[in-house]
Amino acid sequence: MTSHPGNRAPSLAVHQLAFAYPDGHQALFGVDLTIAPGERVALLGPNGAGKTTLVLHLNGILTAGHGTVSVAGLPVTKDNMLEIRRRVGIVFQDPDDQLFMPTVREDVAFGPANLGLRGDELAERVRHALDQVGMLALIDRPPHHLSFGQRRRVAVATVLAMQPEILVLDEPSSNLDPASRRELADILRDLELTTLMVTHDLPYALELCARSVILDEGVIVANGPTHDLLCDQELMRSHRLELPFGFDPKSLAVPGR
Amino acid sequence: MSGGHSDRLYVPGASAVHRLPPQCKLVAVLTFVLIVVATPRDQFWAFGLYAVVLASVAAVARVPAPVILRRMVVELPFLVFALLLPFVSHGERVQFFGLTVSEAGLLGAWNVLAKGTLGVVASILLAATTEPRTLLLGLERLHLPALMVQIMSFMFRYADVIGGEMHRMRIARESRGFQARDVRQLRVVAQSAGALFIRSYERGERVHLAMLSRGYAGSMPVIVDVRAGRGQWLTAAALPMPALAIAVTAWSLT
Numbered sequence: 209m210t211s212h213p214g215n216r217a218p219s220l221a222v223h224q225l226a227f228a229y230p231d232g233h234q235a236l237f238g239v240d241l242t243i244a245p246g247e248r249v250a251l252l253g254p255n256g257a258g259k260t261t262l263v264l265h266l267n268g269i270l271t272a273g274h275g276t277v278s279v280a281g282l283p284v285t286k287d288n289m290l291e292i293r294r295r296v297g298i299v300f301q302d303p304d305d306q307l308f309m310p311t312v313r314e315d316v317a318f319g320p321a322n323l324g325l326r327g328d329e330l331a332e333r334v335r336h337a338l339d340q341v342g343m344l345a346l347i348d349r350p351p352h353h354l355s356f357g358q359r360r361r362v363a364v365a366t367v368l369a370m371q372p373e374i375l376v377l378d379e380p381s382s383n384l385d386p387a388s389r390r391e392l393a394d395i396l397r398d399l400e401l402t403t404l405m406v407t408h409d410l411p412y413a414l415e416l417c418a419r420s421v422i423l424d425e426g427v428i429v430a431n432g433p434t435h436d437l438l439c440d441q442e443l444m445r446s447h448r449l450e451l452p453f454g455f456d457p458k459s460l461a462v463p464g465r
Numbered sequence: 466m467s468g469g470h471s472d473r474l475y476v477p478g479a480s481a482v483h484r485l486p487p488q489c490k491l492v493a494v495l496t497f498v499l500i501v502v503a504t505p506r507d508q509f510w511a512f513g514l515y516a517v518v519l520a521s522v523a524a525v526a527r528v529p530a531p532v533i534l535r536r537m538v539v540e541l542p543f544l545v546f547a548l549l550l551p552f553v554s555h556g557e558r559v560q561f562f563g564l565t566v567s568e569a570g571l572l573g574a575w576n577v578l579a580k581g582t583l584g585v586v587a588s589i590l591l592a593a594t595t596e597p598r599t600l601l602l603g604l605e606r607l608h609l610p611a612l613m614v615q616i617m618s619f620m621f622r623y624a625d626v627i628g629g630e631m632h633r634m635r636i637a638r639e640s641r642g643f644q645a646r647d648v649r650q651l652r653v654v655a656q657s658a659g660a661l662f663i664r665s666y667e668r669g670e671r672v673h674l675a676m677l678s679r680g681y682a683g684s685m686p687v688i689v690d691v692r693a694g695r696g697q698w699l700t701a702a703a704l705p706m707p708a709l710a711i712a713v714t715a716w717s718l719t
Binding site: 294300302305307313319321322350367 | 597598601618619621622623625626668671672674675676677678679680681682686687688689
């Protein structure tokens, strides 16, 4: 893990965040979460725990009923919205939702172009982002001609092109075959970017994130080293988290330490 | 999930016609078609000359004749209609290949046939030399409302995705023993269509979220700039200009 000198503001600081949907359903009850620059954190939790609701608060798609969210010191408010959306790069679960432009090049350019980049600077940003995920060769292809794994990687590039402070991945390993899954892990590790990874894939969380938090019923119920959480059978069972058959975290050397 | 429906019409190439900016080609084809339609129908030679003009464009663009002929089948329904005209129209009767037909109908049929065919071939040439994507950029340059261009570009992007969803729903239906034999099964098909509509609507919402997350604020940024120079406009005029000369001559002869 990269440690940053000086006392920079945390990449992400969520304080006492509560939120209820207009229909009265309350999804979050005072969530606290802090992520230091360069840290990779997994957000675990059963379906319906409020993970997606939390993610949509990070870039101001949903606005807090109570509490605050700030990204590298900048609070999420209406006035800061464009800068917040640059700083928080969300990669949604279905790459077909994320990739909506007719070609890969235009899709990756969409974000930085919204930030006002044009010409050579924009082209360079696009090439660099695609290069980071190893997809530069497909720059002129339409997204619907790519394989699923390639689409997921291009989706990551679309937010990298905005040079985010924090990368937020919603189920990054879902629907990937094992090889694509590993390739994506290699890419994410090499990025050395602050990352919040929402996932059900516990081995993936262990592989990539030194720290995990468990969200259940709208509150953070656990926060600690991923290895410790996965080994706590009582904790895991009480929040409907299950390890895949045959996977024993105790038998593994802890990565990233 | 592969092999887009949308780019089947495009014949890759690097000819002068391919390289022209899309807005020049759009304007050229539209003007050409308008001129053809405005030509008096009894000046038969004019239509022959129009065909020659189109044939030379096809030759420059290296679009093979069989490709054009195959795609002309879209015209077939109109053709049938045109062929019926001489038999159902009123007016003076004339002998034509041993048949007694209406003269006005015969001319009407010729009118539909000739002008329709020329229009279709011109459009085929446009589609064969311009990628659908660049066609959209051309429309944007021609100041078509941005919202319409966005809608068309989403159609282009998601046609395959929605088609794929429809295909999977059909397979799932049939895997559970469903057979669409007659009109009684229409209800099930209609329900699938409804489900597909709702899924697409929800996808639209998710896409919108993804767009907002990347700083979308209501207008698409111009990413690819397709500017056209004076020389390119002049090159594109090589299609409508001869046509205009032909039309003017045809009119002065009537």
